[in-house]
Amino acid sequence: MSEPQQEKRKSTPKRIFLNRVDSYSSRNIAKFLSKSKAGVVADDDEEEEEQKEEEVSQCSQAFQVVGTVCDPSNEPRPYVLEEYCHLDRENLLSKLMECHVVIYNISQDAEQVEEATWAVKALHNQTEHFSSPKLFILVSSVMTWASSRPLDPDDPELPFTDDIFYCRRAHPSFKQHIDLEKTVVKIGKSNREIFSTYVVASGLQYGMGEEIFHYFFKESWLGKEAEISVFGDGKNVIPTIHIRDLASVLQNVIDHQPRPYYLLAVDSSHCSMEELVNVRKNLELIPLKDLRKLTCVC
Numbered sequence: 112m113s114e115p116q117q118e119k120r121k122s123t124p125k126r127i128f129l130n131r132v133d134s135y136s137s138r139n140i141a142k143f144l145s146k147s148k149a150g151v152v153a154d155d156d157e158e159e160e161e162q163k164e165e166e167v168s169q170c171s172q173a174f175q176v177v178g179t180v181c182d183p184s185n186e187p188r189p190y191v192l193e194e195y196c197h198l199d200r201e202n203l204l205s206k207l208m209e210c211h212v213v214i215y216n217i218s219q220d221a222e223q224v225e226e227a228t229w230a231v232k233a234l235h236n237q238t239e240h241f242s243s244p245k246l247f248i249l250v251s252s253v254m255t256w257a258s259s260r261p262l263d264p265d266d267p268e269l270p271f272t273d274d275i276f277y278c279r280r281a282h283p284s285f286k287q288h289i290d291l292e293k294t295v296v297k298i299g300k301s302n303r304e305i306f307s308t309y310v311v312a313s314g315l316q317y318g319m320g321e322e323i324f325h326y327f328f329k330e331s332w333l334g335k336e337a338e339i340s341v342f343g344d345g346k347n348v349i350p351t352i353h354i355r356d357l358a359s360v361l362q363n364v365i366d367h368q369p370r371p372y373y374l375l376a377v378d379s380s381h382c383s384m385e386e387l388v389n390v391r392k393n394l395e396l397i398p399l400k401d402l403r404k405l406t407c408v409c
Contacts, residue, residue, distance in 0.1 A: 124172045125211040125365070130223055132178035132191050136250075136354065137216045139319045143358035145190035147173040174365075177206065204233050211243065212365055216250040217288060218313045224287045228294060231308065235298045238306050247295065247308040248364060250357075253350050253377065255289040255312060257282035276373065292373075299372055307372075309364050313357055314350035314377035350377040 132141045148171065177193040188194065195206060207213050207230060215227035231247055258280040261267040271279070281289040292310045299308030360376045363369075 122171060124175045126192075126209060127174050127176050127212045127214060127365075128207055128210040129176055129178040129214045130216055130226070131181060131220060132176070132188065132194060133180040133182070133184065133186075134216075134220060135320065136219050136316055136357075137178065138188075139354045140214070140216065140250075140358045140361060141176045141178065141188075142190045143355055144174045144362060145172075145176045147362055173362075174212075177210065179203075200229065200233075203230075204237070207234060208237060208240070210245070212246045212248065214248045214250065214361065217291065218250050218252045218316070221284075221287065224291055228291050231291075231295055231298055235301070235306060238302060241305060244305050244307070246365060246368065247299070247306065248361060249291065249295045249308070249310045250361070251288050251292050251310055251312045252285060253312050253314050253375065254285040255279065255281040255292060257285070296372055307368060309368075310373045311357075311360060311364065311376050312374070314352040314375075316354045316357060317351055318353040318355060348381055351380060351382065352376050352378050 127144060129137050129141050129144075131137045175192045176190060178191060178195070179198065180194045180196050183196050195203070198206065213230065213234065215223065215230060217223045217227055227249060231249070234245065234247060256271065256279050259271060259275060259278075260280070262269045262271065262275065279289070292312075295308045295310055299306070356378060357376050360374065364374070
């Protein structure tokens with residue numbers, strides 16, 4: 112192995128801040144990133160993992176994850192290097208300044224919108240004190256598109272394009288989210304070489320224990336009802352993404368810093384509400400890890 116290659120493999124891991132690492136979404140993102148290796152994107156395919164095992168073992172750790180927790184707990188979190196609870200703004204800013212990457216996940220926690228707004232503005236005000244360039248990633252929700260008007264009233268199924276990005280409309284419960292998205296994008300345009308920002312709009316997250324779909328699993332397993340509830344007519348398409356795929360998107364943004372500053376993180380399943388529930392009705396003894404394959408073939 113050449114010396115440059117050895118140096119690359121032994122490079123210092125990037126320090127990543129992630130809020131609420133004790134929540135379903137951020138916890139699984141933190142686990143994924145903490146196991147990532149420099150120059151290697153993790154894959155769930157067992158055969159490919161075996162083939163890459165020797166290569167990966169030689170690579171250095173890519174990231175060190177630190178972050179906030181809602182409440183102190185004795186639960187071990189080996190995937191988090193440091194965790195902070197109830198920090199005041201001054202101390203929180205100090206912790207953010209120590210990190211190469213700051214990820215604020217508001218996709219499942221609207222209470223974090225206000226803190227995320229403060230964080231991106233506070234960091235922007237400190238750019239002249241940065242010791243190195245920083246990256247800010249906001250993990251938002253596709254619900255910021257939910258009330259957008261169809262491109263063609265006669266064809267409501269016509270997919271949205273970049274043309275309506277600036278006139279998209281959020282679901283009433285997600286207006287704070289879209290306001291923060293606009294703030295993050297605007298700040299990132301001021302000096303991308305020093306402080307670059309991204310918005311990753313996530314579909315409904317599933318896998319690795321579930322959260323939002325847990326209700327349907329519970330109804331299936333208990334078997335007390337003849338049918339699982341379907342809200343509405345069941346024909347509405349639900350944009351989804353496996354939590355590990357979302358984490359992989361974030362890793363790629365960190366590694367490659369693509370030119371687009373707004374990314375939609377959804378899978379290609381295009382399942383309706385009724386189809387998603389039908390998949391879960393037949394899961395009873397199917398391991399949760401196999402749900403990812405099932406939902407992707409709806």
